[in-house]
Amino acid sequence: MTTACEIPAVPAPTVDRLVSSQFVRLLVMVFGSGLSMYLLTSVVPLYLAANGSGGAGAGASTAAMMFSAVAVELVVPRLLARWGYQVVLGLGLVLLGAPSLVLLASASLPLVLTVCVVRGAGLAILVVGAVALVADLTPPARRGEALGVYGVAVGVPAVIGLPLGVYLTQVIGFGALFVLAAVASLAGLVALIGLPGRIAVADQHVKVLGGVRRHGLLMPTLVFAAVTLAAGISVTFLPLAVAEDKQSLVAAALLLQAIAAPLARWLAGRYADRLGPARLLAPALVLAAAGAGSLVFLPSPVAILAGSTCFGIGFGAAQNLTLTLMYNRVDRSRYGQVSALWNLAYDGGWGLGALAFGAIVAGTGYSTAFALTAAVVALAVVPALRPRR
Template identity: 65%
Template sequence: MTTCEVPVERSAPLLGGQFFRLLVIVLGSGLSMYLLTSVVPLYLAANSSAGLGPGLSTGAMMLSAVAMELVVPRLLARWGYRVVLGLGLILMGLPAVALMFTTSLPVVVLISMIRGAGLAINVVGAVALIADLAPPSRRGEALGVYGVVVGVPAVVGLPLGVYLINVIGYDALFAIAAVLALAVLGLTVGIPTRTTTEKSHVKVLHDLRGNGLLMPAFVFAGVTLAAGISITFLPLAAGNHSLAATALFLQAATAPGARWLAGRYGDRLGHARLLPLALLLATLGAAGLIFITTPAAVIAGATLFGIGFGAAQNLTLTMMYDRAPTSRYGQVSALWNLAYDGGWGIGAIAFGTVVATTGYPLAFALTAATIALGLLPALRAATRSPSHR
């Protein structure tokens, strides 16, 4: 073993008490979120807000999440993990109850914004805490386990929420979403109060030049741009709801497993070394949607993209933590989540503008090309990175 190699310590169990508590919190808050992600737009459409309402509620939620992510490191530095994560759960749970008593578009949009702020708090705080709790030699694996857990609510909650509307109705579903977030609030008692985030590093966009954080963030933003496009426009482009539902399910279902595997093998082989492969798979997957009228190409493309997207999530995040001191962990988490949500939102808006002129095949080709742009910096990082074994 050379001096630059990192020993891999695997004797201690990864799922310790605090880590397990955090994963349960992530599961509860994620289910609360995704059960209503597609339901709130339908709720507005069913109550005379079918035009601007559905898109506005989702857009407001995402905009609120991005804005909140800029201040979460400051909150962590001042109040610590326990208080901040508890606040996030409350902001997700209580507003869901309020949905039972209103169909007003402005009020529902405001509720969506509050829940978006809660989501931002939970994802940024959870990722930063995992980086604190996990030993450096197993950080990638720990983030991979988190990726699996955080992916389950998306796979289960999105279709389940829509299904339950006709079974139990909107009000009961809103109540369930509230309970899921608030029920895990008690688990924050076992969460550390202190954070390694220092007050000098609470500004998310401060002092980023020369520290190696921007490259993986921008590369990942290119992948999330394509993710936002596929989620938003695949059903419209395919013109076949069954095909679109199958493709999106495979994309969502393959991502968590790929995220975990990328973390596990990245700890052994080097995360930077695996990133080009993840980007290549994501590029090929996005390119498969060029043949939007061919079901086999759509299914294969969505599956490949899900694998590449999941792997890129873990690899870029772990690379950023490996390049940052512990005092910047809150900043790293917020920056990575900004790349996630910002790329998602920009992709959906930009694609909608482009496709009106180019049509779907060319627009999907441009999407694949956008991901491919990240291959060059990723290959440079891979050649400069020593293997961990």
């Protein structure tokens, strides 16, 4: 029996749980597949060059994987709607990992390019499927933070795998490294146990480009493409724009950029859940533009180090903010479409930037070309500031 002076108990506020067993399994799978990809990103061109294919063959291997990924990303939402997460992600792990073993047989250019095409298809399946599953598994109120944690799980393999792959070629050789890359991806099949077999919403939107403008997806897609364009340029051309005696400085700058991006992606996610991603997007783009613009002052060490770090922060934040903004504007039936669009902007901007910059720099020089790159990112601030009607 309660008395008049007793105060009724107030139930504790419920907190949406972010880290579930399924989310942990997904992160383990993402880490392994990312390590498999980055271990061979720089090694496959080295493998071709060491076996007589030259620079053209090395460049073709990267292009083959990238364009394959872009093409397959268009059909992944349809695969997810038909087969569900477990089957499709399992297919991606096999396509990314198993072909690495084929490289043990030969270093002939046609064979290596075929392997790159198949691995690119696996990469496309994994990145689109994993991002869509993050949105499906985590509570909407903490989606930005969840995507930030996912960004760290994706970013850490890049920091580890890129230098480690090149180093291990001198220690264990190409063959053992190919086996290691295959195991890193295929081991993720175990992590698929317990993940959702089918998509929760039966009526999935599978047309990647359908209704993009009507649902407010066009602006964040184009804005993110502008930032990834600059990212592809910095990674590809910064080593070429700096003298050989300062390559250690370039390596340090790219490492700082690789570390800053996932950290910024995580922090942006935490604050986006509280403040809204749209309010933070323009400042992130300003940082990215400032970082890209600093490269105009090459070969200044301050420009290289501070600019790369600043760009990494803006790039990482923009990754999270654009993706969170896109997911917040659609229902669950369009999660696959959002993931595919975002990854198309990532890969397409990266590749287009490298191709366009290479053509521009031949006629203008590096300073002018880097200034134009910064201008493209700065222009993206304008649509990011405009409220959606």
